[in-house]
Amino acid sequence: MSEKVLVPDIGEFEKVEVIELLVKVGDQININDSIVTLESDKSSVEIPSIVSGKIESINVKIGDKISKGDLLLNILSSEESPSEKIIPKNTESIIKEAEVVLKNQNEKNIKEESFKKKEKSTITVNNENDIDPLETQDWLESLSAVVEKDGNKRAHFLIKELINKAYKEGANIPYTQNTPYINTILPEAEVKSPGNQNTERRIRSLIRWNAAAMVVRANKKFPELGGHIGTFASAATLYDVGMNHFWRAKNNKFGGDLVYFQGHSAPGMYARAFLEGRLNEKQLDSFRQEVKPGGLSSYPHPWLMPKFWQFPTVSMGLGPMLAIYQARYMKYLINRGLIKDENRKVWAFLGDGEMDEPESMGAIGLAAREKLDNLIFVINCNLQRLDGPVRGNGKIIQELEGSFRGAGWNVIKVIWGSYWDSLIANDKTGHLVKIMNETVDGEYQAMKARDGAYVREKFFGKYPETQELVSSLSDKDIWRLNRGGHDPHKVYAAYDQASKNQGSPTVIIAKTIKGYGMGKTGESVNTSHQTKKLDVDDLMYYRDRFDVPLTDEQVKNVQYFKPDDKSPEIKYIKERRMVLGGFLPERTTYSKTIKAPAKDIFNFLKVSTGEKEMSTTMALVRMLTNLLRDKNVSPRLVPIIPDEARTFGMEGFFQKIGIYAHEGQKYEPEDSAQLSSYREEKSGQVLEEGINEAGAMSSWIAAATSYTNHDIEMIPIYIFYSMFGFQRTGDLAWAAGDSQARGFLIGATAGRTTLAGEGLQHQDGHSHLLASTIPNCISYDPTFHYEIAVIFREGLRRMHEKNENVFYYITTMNENYSHPEMPKDKGCEEGILKGMYKIKEFSRYNKTKIQLLGSGTILREMMAAAEILQNEYQIDSEVWSVTSFNELRRDGMEVERYNLLNPDKAQKVSYVEKCLGKTEGPIMAASDYMRIYSDQIRAYVNKSFYSLGTDGFGRSDTRKNLRKFFEVDKEHLVVYGLSVLAKEQLIASKYAKEAIKKYNINGSKPMPTKL
């Protein structure tokens, strides 16, 4: 039957222009195939067909302005009646979602094992406020009986019911997110490690020794090199258990777990790699000496050790965020069907001091919300940071427990080692746990800096009951009471449980001792962090403490120790890694490249837009829409937006490719009847990050390094307000460079005078300068649509086809203007990419000439000024579109350096000099950025050079007024041009003076920087 396809509800727009017809009469099309593209002055959307069939007739043509309800097509439908067959999209996704939830619920119920306590123990907590201890005892015993008979879950249920009941009856329920200061996993519930504990201990001791030796040796040679011993000393067990039993490497059968190592624990990773035979002594001896190739970097830096390190973590706080978004991105790839679900995990090792960084905790809510059960945080709570205790007066473990539990994480506390088990079991009065709860971290730290007698007196001595509890222990026994993070059994049990946890991320909060084993100078003392030299006595102590088989002489020489390859230790360490699929960390890439799309996919941006005006943001969005039609590129695009899609006219993407939501869409969106309705979907492509630039940047980094971490090349495009880019998340951008990210950053609504109205906080006049600080970031400030097309395609080619480790920063603006046809000149494309090309020449008079350089929207002011100079002052000019002062400077710098270092060789010529060297007249450059942006090339041209720009704070006003204020409007450019020519003695100064008067310019107005 014949069906009419009408224009659906397209939101608030009326009379929107048809800019593309995507079908023709006779075509066979399917439901959801795009029919036409509509474009308003704000955004463009494609209209999909609601029926399948053959097109009988098309009722619209390019240029038509259409509104809701207008007839688009007649289709000979291949279905009886669409409305009968199609379940509305939202209803369908709700049904699907419900089915998935039901299925999971059933599975969970089946799986749930109710753990039963083996031994009954009632803990009586002495409490001065207890008005009836006997009654309390009754209640507690009843609870124990329930636990014994029906298990923990039942006990949980009853407690919850009691709380609800009390709440309903008006009791003021005290809120607590904390559990007592003991291990989360009870001894009887611990899963035992299958490893050979003796061999593992010996291996761990050797790793400890070699890590410390490496740092000490480097500092003996060059005391300025620095390094850390105390951090890894506290974390060795945490890493070893993971390495021996849990972390699976990437190989041809498995994608690999991803481990974010704490930055300054790097010596431990090198020491292990040494035992594994991956690094040799010579390499260890080049720790922190990287200038000569082959040195070991101070911290994890993929840029410096691209085959070893995967994640830069040493800037505190970035690791936690990057790991969360990595885990989320992994799920994104799985849910989009781009990688298999292999139960891979993301592990992140963090310091307790590091958790003070706002970034560290800033995204934990997202991890729980997104149910990232592929994510495990291990927080090494050695209770110290650099200067002193993390929480001297409090308890960092309890604080973290509360925050993570509150956010919805599975929390596993690993506080006490096995030697404590029997003491805690014998604590019938509850006094031991009471002291544990009462003691603050400052005291815990101080105790481990002293000895057993001190602990007996200050800790157990607090109550007669606890004094009695340890009466049969010697001071040495008391000293041996270990902390959970140093006990491989406890750590194994925690890792095991974390790995099996479903439905939420897990945090393991492990208590350790900073500088563990380092003796008086390094163990649990406030200076532990900085200790990088150990004297002979300390080294002897360290050797004895861990039974390292070295002679005194060898210790004095700080020799490394590596047992023979056939020794049980080396065989064990290698065998364990082989079982787990290979070595870690290791950075490899097996992704296939993405063929850059044919040039013609960009051709529509190379013709003039005629009367039609658009912004470069809009041109970019149109280009992306077009790219979504390219079969190779489309599935790999990862659009990332922090709640600004509508600002950038990208709301059309919501329907077209969907917003990623791991739970699909459980509600019918308010705007469901509209074409650009808010569509969330499990396989959605857009990462809509909410108002969260740091999170968006972290997502971008995960996608931009997908080629190595997931062996799939992706094309992330993160679009943001340019002012909230590098300025806001600069350290993440730096980490992106280190990570060898490949992708596009789009600084939209860029420019200090182009984003009118928004004012001081929003108007960006320096993001290009910040971008220029990152060596592998290539940045452009284009003016016209064809420039964007050329730059973007080249970016695709360089990054995703040729695998260059660079990333692109492109600014786009929201000022509407018409765009000319791309110049036919052969050199134009090369010029756009290198940074400048001649866009226009005025040569009517052949008397006086000036070279005018402009970038971004200010190029148009410059072109207008050139016209005035010619028409009113008979001055010729050549106008250059500068797409990147940054790239021009890089080229100039390189050429200059070469020439200076090779004075006797043929001297090279910079690209700027090639363009401008033989031209006539002085040079005047202007941009919508600070003068220093265009000033960058001053040194590389052999001519007088003047730069203009938007130095100073922005403010709200119209574009015209702002450009006047910052003196980059065409009138100022004319005046400055005339003045420059007068200064160069090419014309009389009276012309400039007259123009100043004519344009009503106040020559004694203060610099905008002072206003």
Ligand SMILES: Cc1ncc(C[n+]2csc(CCOP(=O)(O)OP(=O)(O)O)c2C)c(N)n1
């Ligand atoms: C953003 C940032 N600020 C400061 C530092 C310097 N720094 C390196 S380690 C450290 C202390 C770390 O303490 P913690 O996180 O507890 O780690 P630990 O060594 O105790 O395991 C500091 C301040 C840094 N690396 N990054």
Ligand SMILES: [Mg+2]
């Ligand atoms: Mg610490």
